[in-house]
Amino acid sequence: MRPKQHATTGSVDLFRARLDQIINLKHELVQLAGKIDWQWIDGEIAPLYSDQGRPGIATRFVIGLLLLKHIYGLSDEGVCERWVHDPYFQYFTGEEFFQHEFPHERSDLSHWRKRLGDKLELLLAESLRVAHASGALRTKDLARVTVDTTVQPKNITFPTDAKLLHAAIKGLNRMARKHGVRLRQSYLRIAKHAAMMAGRYAHAKQFNRHRRQLRLLRTRLGRIIRDIRRKIIGQAELEEAFIWPLARASQIRFSNRPLGVKRFQTIHHCSVNVAHGVVLLFGIGTKALPAWGSKKRWNNLTGGLAVRSTVGPSGSTISPHPSSREGHHSTARWSSGFLQS
Numbered sequence: 001m002r003p004k005q006h007a008t009t010g011s012v013d014l015f016r017a018r019l020d021q022i023i024n025l026k027h028e029l030v031q032l033a034g035k036i037d038w039q040w041i042d043g044e045i046a047p048l049y050s051d052q053g054r055p056g057i058a059t060r061f062v063i064g065l066l067l068l069k070h071i072y073g074l075s076d077e078g079v080c081e082r083w084v085h086d087p088y089f090q091y092f093t094g095e096e097f098f099q100h101e102f103p104h105e106r107s108d109l110s111h112w113r114k115r116l117g118d119k120l121e122l123l124l125a126e127s128l129r130v131a132h133a134s135g136a137l138r139t140k141d142l143a144r145v146t147v148d149t150t151v152q153p154k155n156i157t158f159p160t161d162a163k164l165l166h167a168a169i170k171g172l173n174r175m176a177r178k179h180g181v182r183l184r185q186s187y188l189r190i191a192k193h194a195a196m197m198a199g200r201y202a203h204a205k206q207f208n209r210h211r212r213q214l215r216l217l218r219t220r221l222g223r224i225i226r227d228i229r230r231k232i233i234g235q236a237e238l239e240e241a242f243i244w245p246l247a248r249a250s251q252i253r254f255s256n257r258p259l260g261v262k263r264f265q266t267i268h269h270c271s272v273n274v275a276h277g278v279v280l281l282f283g284i285g286t287k288a289l290p291a292w293g294s295k296k297r298w299n300n301l302t303g304g305l306a307v308r309s310t311v312g313p314s315g316s317t318i319s320p321h322p323s324s325r326e327g328h329h330s331t332a333r334w335s336s337g338f339l340q341s
Contacts, residue, residue, distance in 0.1 A: 002049040003042075003056040016097040019087050029068075029088045035130045038063075038094075044122050048115055057104055062112045064093035067123065069109075076109045161255075162198035165217035166191050168249040172224050175245050179238055184227050187220040194220075221253050 012018065023030065042059040049056060068089055069079040080102050083089045087098055113120070131137035157163065169191040176183050198213035225246055232238035 002046050002051075003058050013097060019091045019095060019098055022098070023087050023091060027088055029092045032130070033064075033092045035134060036126060037129075041122060041126060045116070045119060048119065057108060057112070058094060060094040061104075062109065063123065065109060066112075066120075067127075068092060076106050080106045080109075160199070160202075161214055162195045162202075162217060164252050164255075165214070165221055166195035168252045169217070169221050169224060172221075172228065172245060172249055175242065176228060179241055181228060181231055181238065183224065183231075185223075187224065191217060191220055218253050221249060225249055225253070 038060045041063055045059055065079055065083070068074070068083075069076065072079070072082075074082065079089075083093070084100070084102055090099055128137065132139070169187055173183070173186050173188060175181075194213045194216045198210050198217070201207070201210035201213065228242060228246065232242055
């Protein structure tokens with residue numbers, strides 16, 4: 001359910017200290033709290049809630065914590081711990097009286113990030129608006145924006161071999177159901193258990209058992225690939241629909257590299273969305289934003305805004321780790337649609 005609107009009493013409490021009486025009202029966080037349009041942010045997030053259930057945490061409290069976390073470079077635990085003994089943090093998140101205990105759980109920040117999703121771009125847009133309104137950012141300063149995305153963090157899971165094989169099995173089953181191809185056996189239950197055990201064995205450094213689970217996953221994936229090929233042979237429409245998923249699944253199955261060597265793979269999302277919040281500041285429609293990948297490094301946006309994307313040594317917008325090797329093409333150009341579960 002949508003959080004309740006933040007309200008202050010404005011009265012004095014005999015047993016509690018009002019924050020505005022014990023802090024410096026010229027402090028940077030106090031001034032920033034007064035310039036942010038909290039009601040606008042609350043209105044933009046409102047559609048993410050249902051009309052039933054228990055009211056959620058106040059929007060200003062969680063959004064304020066997320067902003068403080070990034071302003072001061074703190075972890076979720078760190079920002080929650082500092083909130084307890086920092087009155088400026090409490091005032092920024094909308095508290096009226098000084099609190100001696102954190103009122104919520106730390107895990108609520110993780111739940112909120114999942115709920116917000118792409119709405120986190122609103123924080124970027126509001127930050128730029130406040131900076132522009134306060135004079136800290138001028139329009140001519142945005143004539144050119146240089147973005148270095150070499151080590152830009154992405155919200156993707158670590159793609160181990162077991163996860164990739166399991167995702168390929170689920171993806172082929174999903175495609176088969178969509179196109180009415182009946183498989184001999186789905187292997188979904190077996191693949192899920194094998195992927196889970198492979199992760200546990202790897203964590204316990206029991207690599208022989210870990211490799212056994214990987215062989216089981218590769219074998220089951222191969223069976224599904226051959227079963228689909230047998231049943232779509234001679235059907236041009238189905239062959240065209242399955243040509244790309246089967247090719248990618250085969251790449252996953254035969255991507256055998258030395259098991260004793262640590263390697264880092266990633267499913268690349270070749271797009272840079274940092275300009276999205278910039279154009280919201282100037283009222284440019286989001287449809288006017290062109291999408292560009294790692295090969296196109298210069299873009300001239302509507303309104304005279306030029307954005308340069310600095311790519312990593314591998315030619316992609318993300319270089320996960322210095323130990324990543326250039327020869328790993330098995331996951332370099334996948335679309336995330338095939339592997340989404």
